[in-house]
Amino acid sequence: MSKKKVLVTGGTGFIGSHTAAVLLDQGCDAVIFDNLSNSKIGVVDRIRRIAARRPDFAMGDIRDKAALSALFRAHDFDAVIHFAGLKAVGESVAKPLPYYENNITGSLALYEAMGNAGVRTLIFSSSATVYGPVNHVPYLEGMPLSATNPYGWTKLMNEQILRDLCAADPSWSVALLRYFNPGGAHRSGLIGEDPNGIPNNLLPYAAKVAAGELERIHIFGDDYDTPDGTGVRDYIHVMDLARGHALALDWLAAKRRGAGAGSGATAINLGTGKGTSVREIIAAFEAACGKTLPAVVGPRRPGDLAATYADAGLARELLGFETEYGIEDICADIWKWQQYAAENGI
Ligand code: NAD
Numbered sequence: 001m002s003k004k005k006v007l008v009t010g011g012t013g014f015i016g017s018h019t020a021a022v023l024l025d026q027g028c029d030a031v032i033f034d035n036l037s038n039s040k041i042g043v044v045d046r047i048r049r050i051a052a053r054r055p056d057f058a059m060g061d062i063r064d065k066a067a068l069s070a071l072f073r074a075h076d077f078d079a080v081i082h083f084a085g086l087k088a089v090g091e092s093v094a095k096p097l098p099y100y101e102n103n104i105t106g107s108l109a110l111y112e113a114m115g116n117a118g119v120r121t122l123i124f125s126s127s128a129t130v131y132g133p134v135n136h137v138p139y140l141e142g143m144p145l146s147a148t149n150p151y152g153w154t155k156l157m158n159e160q161i162l163r164d165l166c167a168a169d170p171s172w173s174v175a176l177l178r179y180f181n182p183g184g185a186h187r188s189g190l191i192g193e194d195p196n197g198i199p200n201n202l203l204p205y206a207a208k209v210a211a212g213e214l215e216r217i218h219i220f221g222d223d224y225d226t227p228d229g230t231g232v233r234d235y236i237h238v239m240d241l242a243r244g245h246a247l248a249l250d251w252l253a254a255k256r257r258g259a260g261a262g263s264g265a266t267a268i269n270l271g272t273g274k275g276t277s278v279r280e281i282i283a284a285f286e287a288a289c290g291k292t293l294p295a296v297v298g299p300r301r302p303g304d305l306a307a308t309y310a311d312a313g314l315a316r317e318l319l320g321f322e323t324e325y326g327i328e329d330i331c332a333d334i335w336k337w338q339q340y341a342a343e344n345g346i
């Protein structure tokens with residue numbers, strides 16, 4: 001990757017911190033902008049230990065227009081990777097307004113600040129949730145999109161806003177990266193997912209059960225039309241995901257050079273293309289931690305789908321992206337991180 005200066009909003013969070021580490025490793029400068037609503041300042045120093053270089057950190061909120069213009073005045077960014085936002089589906093149903101305020105109002109403020117500063121290369125964190133409940137797997141980028149909860153709507157709306165922006169001003173280059181189910185942690189065990197309270201998602205929940213902090217895994221239904229009856233998802237290692245962002249930055253830059261202008265907004269799946277069931281995840285986690293994880297089958301979680309996984313062909317074709325890690329690595333790395341976090345009071 002050619003040396004770039006990249007603004008990473010939400011860069012102390014789970015995916016942002018790993019991406020910042022990869023960018024620094026590749027010789028880029030990374031400036032993290034985060035309000036620390038769902039992450040801790042100590043992450044910055046642990047990124048420095050991994051990458052042997054410190055990311056810049058600016059504490060701030062994407063809804064704060066004055067803070068954003070000061071940030072863009074202070075730095076000459078080549079690109080922005082926009083991770084900042086709220087991400088809990090259930091909470092978004094209970095409290096839709098903060099979700100629209102953070103994820104829509106905040107994003108609009110960011111795009112406006114970028115435009116004012118003449119920075120028009122952007123990666124947006126989208127999600128497989130935009131495929132909604134109607135499509136058949138594997139999910140392809142051209143499929144019809146829909147949402148079933150406010151969080152999903154914020155992803156869909158951001159995608160539309162960015163398509164409209166690119167249509168109105170062709171100097172923008174945007175990648176809408178649709179993540180499937182991120183998991184794992186940095187190989188060093190120094191950074192990983194650090195959810196507040198009881199996790200909603202399977203992998204961090206399993207990690208807490210393995211650590212003895214929660215009693216048992218509740219399997220949300222075993223009567224789905226899947227090989228073992230439990231839900232199937234496409235789990236992608238966060239380090240693969242992070243590398244996908246670095247490749248997407250290179251791709252956007254190359255496209256801009258080739259076209260002499262921006263390249264519009266392109267949606268790209270970041271997944272493995274492979275589905276793994278809840279029972280297979282539990283077995284992989286048991287192998288990683290060397291313990292039996294108690295699990296009970298309960299009712300389906302409302303809104304869950306039987307199986308979701310990516311068609312990973314476009315990422316391969318456009319970005320040359322191939323995943324390196326499997327669920328064994330994902331579980332082993334989460335377990336390593338879980339132990340480091342427990343030993344260090346994180
Ligand atoms: P995360 O919560 O760990 O990271 C998000 C970061 O954004 C946090 O550090 C938080 O403090 C910060 N933030 C939130 N609101 C902010 C605001 N208004 N101003 C500044 N900073 C703010 O989440 P993550 O798992 O790293 O997810 C990153 C992005 O990827 C999110 O946009 C999320 O919706 C998206 N995504 C995540 C997943 C997943 O399963 N983790 C899947 C698909 C898409």
Ligand code: UD1
Pocket residue numbers: 089090127128129180181182200201202203205217218219220221230231232233278301303304
């Ligand atoms: C969830 C979000 C989705 C988001 C994704 C990001 C919901 C309804 N969906 O997806 O919008 O994009 O995270 O990764 O929250 N499971 C259990 N027991 C648990 C937790 C989960 O059996 O305690 C099962 C689920 O039914 C599912 C699988 O494990 O089959 C994965 O669940 P989860 O990790 O929550 O991810 P998603 O539901 O795919």
